[in-house]
Amino acid sequence: MISIAENLEKAATRIRSAAEEAGRDPSGVQLLAVSKTKPAELLREAANAGQKAFGENYIQEALDKIEALSDLPGLEWHFIGPLQSNKTRPVAEHFSWVHSIDRAKVARRLSEQRPEGMAPLNLCIQVNIDDEPTKSGVRPEEVPGLAQELSGLEGCRLRGLMAIPDPANPAAVQRERFRELAGLLAEVRRGVDNGALDTLSMGMSGDLEAAIAEGATIVRLGTALFGPRDYEAQ
Numbered sequence: 138m139i140s141i142a143e144n145l146e147k148a149a150t151r152i153r154s155a156a157e158e159a160g161r162d163p164s165g166v167q168l169l170a171v172s173k174t175k176p177a178e179l180l181r182e183a184a185n186a187g188q189k190a191f192g193e194n195y196i197q198e199a200l201d202k203i204e205a206l207s208d209l210p211g212l213e214w215h216f217i218g219p220l221q222s223n224k225t226r227p228v229a230e231h232f233s234w235v236h237s238i239d240r241a242k243v244a245r246r247l248s249e250q251r252p253e254g255m256a257p258l259n260l261c262i263q264v265n266i267d268d269e270p271t272k273s274g275v276r277p278e279e280v281p282g283l284a285q286e287l288s289g290l291e292g293c294r295l296r297g298l299m300a301i302p303d304p305a306n307p308a309a310v311q312r313e314r315f316r317e318l319a320g321l322l323a324e325v326r327r328g329v330d331n332g333a334l335d336t337l338s339m340g341m342s343g344d345l346e347a348a349i350a351e352g353a354t355i356v357r358l359g360t361a362l363f364g365p366r367d368y369e370a371q
């Protein structure tokens with residue numbers, strides 16, 4: 138049996154040590170619990186241990202869990218998987234964040250479909266930081282232009298960038314990719330100033346230390362909290 142509370146505590150310790158090592162304030166790094174493929178009861182256990190932010194990759198699975206956990210106050214749902222433009226409505230209606238924006242069209246629909254009275258939907262552009270044709274995300278050189286397009290959307294607020302560097306890379310290359318993403322965010326900020334470009338969503342269970350060293354503000358942890366998955370996202 139795994140104890141989610143214990144895993145959360147271990148993750149918090151890893152985040153704290155990595156931040157201190159990097160001379161950063163640990164409160165500047167948020168833990169997103171990536172719960173894809175995991176049953177709602179495990180998320181409930183995490184929520185009871187104090188975890189509020191959850192990341193999900195599949196819309197129907199996420200909606201089922203949001204419904205099952207609707208008695209819990211203050212949960213924050215982040216959509217982190219591939220998103221087609223004909224599937225945006227439930228995301229606009231039920232999530233606080235989308236980390237995987239790779240087209241203006243998807244963001245425009247999310248903005249139009251965001252219900253009146255809800256806070257703007259927070260967006261991150263997903264960057265194909267390894268610049269490999271087979272990977273999802275926007276090529277680095279396309280990021281500033283897309284950021285310009287997204288900055289005018291009323292129902293959304295552009296918050297920053299997300300990437301999933303190829304885990305097969307050696308550690309030094311991995312860290313270099315995180316640094317490149319941070320550099321790209323600085324470039325975006327020079328072109329777009331909405332006062333909210335504060336987010337680098339990078340680092341997962343295997344590489345959160347390198348990501349925090351390079352400026353991560355959200356680390357997305359699945360395996361480290363909930364154990365291995367039976368089936369995989371990509």
Ligand SMILES: *Cc1c(COP(=O)(O)O)cnc(C)c1O
Nearest residue numbers: 171217341342357358359360370
């Ligand atoms: C599954 C997933 C994660 C979590 O990965 P772990 O290695 O299990 O921590 C993080 N980000 C995204 C986008 C994912 O799809």
